[in-house]
Amino acid sequence: MKLHVAAAASLLLAMAATAGAVTFNATNAASNTTGGHRFDQAVGLAYANQVLSSASIFIWITFNQTNPADRKPVDAVTLVVADVDGAAFTVDDAITLSAQYVGNYSGDVKTEVTGVLYHETTHVWQWDGQGQANGGLIEGIADYVRLKAGYAPGHWVKPGQGDRWDQGYDVTARFLDYCDSLKPGFVALLNAKMKGGYTDDFFAQILGKNVQQLWQEYKAKYA
Template structure:
């Protein structure tokens, strides 16, 4: 099993991480600032409890990216996360999508919250046009160009 935690039925579960074929509890095996890391994980997983997923139609990478965006904005992004402008696709997920969403939110404060609200009953890439006036692909291009230099 890979990963740290998951949220289901409004409960957060910290799970086992298998490293070098020897299972160990993630918290015991973590060598950095454990309090900061677990707090970041809890921010991420708590986000899944309140966020909408477009009735299962939103890209998984966007769902994970929103949760990591919340962690990023709380100042709890780990040092190994990608820097702004890195990544291959806007919906790559986790830190890549979190950085992209941070850029989008800088264009319109409250964008991520408004995007989440729109995802209550479904999902469409049109939401980006509705909120920011550009397609998600154009926003991704603008984002990549901003950090290219």
């Protein structure tokens, strides 16, 4: 047990060292708004930078990308808090967090922002099948990371809920968690395959069953 803990500690140290090769920079371009002010008071730029780094390490571990050569070639991850609609979005390695969302959120805004940043940072690092993967799967993987990191909000669907496997976000995240229970490391293997393209057949290649059969069995388990 002690050896296992020591090995995990060594891995985290190694991952932290590689994280040092990536720069993380958060800025607040909406400090003069209600949401921007709330961000400064409840979250802060120093904490946001810390989350970007911690989330990146967690994502690399989740995707089994301990070797930097296995990851997307990203040198810097940026976050801007801006006066925009929605909650947040990511383009390449740039994350935008909505000050309006922060200002209107009712609840523990620091925890919510942390979860949103885990989701958005996943978009920075995940493979998208060379643009061939459907958006529901892409968003589901990002929410899967948020789920495994312990930042799933209470309003998410329960396991087994949802209309289709690629519905996206929490529905797909719960399904991916089920798939990962069948073969630990499934999401890492799926993400790795998505580096060069995408087909639904990846599910069968990894788990021996097509995705529709897996979805039906998942629904039946929680019926």
